[in-house]
Amino acid sequence: MSRDRLSEDEITAGLAALPDWRREGDSIVRTAEASGFPAAIRVVDAVAEEAERLDHHPDIDIRWRTLRFVLSTHSAGGLTALDLTLAAAVDRALDTHG
Numbered sequence: 001m002s003r004d005r006l007s008e009d010e011i012t013a014g015l016a017a018l019p020d021w022r023r024e025g026d027s028i029v030r031t032a033e034a035s036g037f038p039a040a041i042r043v044v045d046a047v048a049e050e051a052e053r054l055d056h057h058p059d060i061d062i063r064w065r066t067l068r069f070v071l072s073t074h075s076a077g078g079l080t081a082l083d084l085t086l087a088a089a090v091d092r093a094l095d096t097h098g
């Protein structure tokens with residue numbers, strides 16, 4: 001998958017399909033509450049599997065059962081298609097394990 005930076009139009013279109021994510025500068029961010037701390041860790045574990053598969057890794061803040069994911073492509077200095085793909089994987093992990 002391309003690690004080229006997305007255009008503003010591509011970012012807008014991508015975020016339309018990811019309603020739980022918001023833009024924060026050169027990143028996209030989602031905060032979510034799991035049912036408890038063990039569930040939050042299961043979400044992170046599932047995201048870790050997918051991040052390894054994609055070779056693309058989120059910044060994650062864990063505070064008890066509140067998770068905050070910050071996605072950007074560090075090597076590109078902004079957002080790429082990989083961030084949208086990883087965002088969808090985070091959404092699935094939260095649906096399944098959160």
Ligand SMILES: C[C@H](O)[C@H](O)[C@H]1CNC2=NC(N)=NC(=O)C2=N1
Nearest residue numbers: 055056057058072073074075076
């Ligand atoms: C060598 C390896 O492909 C790179 O270091 C990858 C690993 N995971 C990564 N994750 C993110 N979010 N951005 C990157 O630029 C990045 N680079």
